[in-house]
Amino acid sequence: MSLISSNNDWDPLEEVILGTAQGLTLPPVDVSLRHFFEPPADAASERIDADVMRRVVDEAEEDFADAAKILTDAGVTVRRPEPPVADRRYASPDWESVASHALMPRDCLLVVGDHVIEAPMAARSRYFETGPFRSLLREYFDSGAVWLSAPKPTLPDETYVYEPGRSLVGEIEPLFDAANMLRCGHDIFFNVSNTGNRFGAEWLRRVLGPQFRVHEMSLCTDHVGTTIHILRPGLLLANSERLTPELIPEQLRSWKTIWVDPPEDDGYAFAWPRASVWVGMNILALGPDRILVPSNQTRLARQLEEVGIEPILTRFRHGRTFGGGLHCCSLDVRRTGELADYL
Template structure:
């Protein structure tokens, strides 16, 4: 029986993969990075001191070590990737880049039941991001998991389209980050955005087959983890700045919603932040009644307590620095529970 089984983000957690900050290499501000992060105009002039970069790496690894202790004390098996080589360059026939990191398995890998899917990411610096996780993927495959990879994209400059009020990725090849997906058993909600297109949603429909329904939505510019979470069946956690009740995906509008106010700002160490303050609501569930929350988000913790959910504070200092929170930097590969429809 496969050691991979996860159909949502709230069933009791049994095994998880945490990323690593080792090898973190800020890439050049090419067209794909500008499209995703929407950095300041002078982003290409950023000079990150080696000492600052090293401090971010060391403190993030300290936070991962603390997080590992919390997870293991809850009975969760924690796995880690091979640390990538820093400043490793690569090229395609059309462009060249540098491997950014192996920090966020949630972005590059999608778990659906017993399947692990390597995502065709739109940022060039993330083209080979799954490679440090390959030994784990091979192990999961040997255990019985289905290991898939979406078509490798070409990512020419024409991929990155700017429309009034939004940026999107062109539809001529499937593109998505796995963090564009909200998983809810037999229903997957796919965020069409600057990191995911409709061709990718259709690729997932055909790949997963009639057992699943892929719903398209557009609730934010990129990943959904700082905008909407399913805490448990019937209960949502939503970003009050980006969403209103009528912007919640229609099948979920009747559910109770906890509206998150402006999160606390934990700052950033580089010249410009890779995430907004809303990375503070990027939470990780141990189960339907226990949730890991960044330890500075006290207001959010009180809201969760009022809903009968135990918040477990976790130190996480550099979410805005590198652009990912507790949910982004982890991948639940095994949760208890069955594959069912909640709608």
């Protein structure tokens, strides 16, 4: 029986991968990084003191340990990747980069049913990001999971397209980060953005086949976890600054929506933030009525309590520092429940 089985983000959680801050390396400020982060003009001159980097890594690992204990105490199996080698350099025929981290399995791996898919990511520094997870992927494959990898992209400079008010990735080859997806049983909502294109949505549509419906949307500039979550069938969590009722995908528009006010600001340890304050709504569900929430997000916790969801608070200090929250830094590989139609 496959150890991989997850069709949505709310069924009771049985097994999860948490990332690691070990090996964290700041990538070069190249065209792909500027396209994703839109950093300040002087970003290339940023230098991180070794003591600051060590503190960030240590504190992030402490926070992961806290989350792991909460999950384990709740009966969830917690898995971790192999620590990556810091400052690992590599090159293609056309560009070179430095591997960044193994913090965010949600970005580089997509779980759909018993499938786990390595995503064709647009950031050059994330080209080999699934490497630290390979031993886990082999174990899941040996258990019966379907392990796929999207075509490895070439990522020429022409990939990175700018239009008035937004950035996109060109339609040269299939591209997406797995965190572009909103999973809802037979329906998958794919955010077309600066980390995912329509070519990528079509590739996913053909690979998954008629059992799944891949819907294209454009809700935000990159990943969806700081903009919208499906908490359970009929209930959404939505970013009050980025969305209005009319912008929610039509298929979900009749559902009740909790509108999140601007979250508390954790601050950041480096010269400029890799995420907005909205990383505070980046949450992980243990089930339809229990959700792991950053401990400083007390307003969000109260909003969840009002709809009968128990917020489980856990310390998470560096979401804005390295650009990923609880949802980004985790990957639910097994949840109870069957593939179903919720629409």
